[in-house]
Amino acid sequence: MVCTSVKEGSDCFFMSKKGCEFNGGSCHAIIEQCGDCQKIKEFPAGKYCTVFPEPEAKWRVRNCNMATHLKGTIKKETGKVNPLKASKRTAH
Numbered sequence: 001m002v003c004t005s006v007k008e009g010s011d012c013f014f015m016s017k018k019g020c021e022f023n024g025g026s027c028h029a030i031i032e033q034c035g036d037c038q039k040i041k042e043f044p045a046g047k048y049c050t051v052f053p054e055p056e057a058k059w060r061v062r063n064c065n066m067a068t069h070l071k072g073t074i075k076k077e078t079g080k081v082n083p084l085k086a087s088k089r090t091a092h
């Protein structure tokens, strides 16, 4: 259903005839870590993420998996080599 609160005009899973049913009754604004992520969209109520209703929750434990401004950093973190697979590769 189309949002009529903070992300006015956007199609949203949490919107119902009774209004926004997301935790707290509306989306939460972006946080500092969102930086210049391309998923940010400016609405009359402020800047919000177009993917997640609560950006803070996405950053609580680790980096947001949908962040577009951290591609280089994410690659480094996931670039770990599985020692078992590496030993098999050298055996061939």
Ligand code: SF4
Binding pocket: 030, 031, 033, 034, 037, 038, 039, 040, 048, 049, 050, 051, 052, 054, 055, 056, 058, 064, 065, 066, 067, 068
């Ligand atoms: S995708 Fe992640 S980093 Fe980007 S705006 Fe949304 S919560 Fe922030």
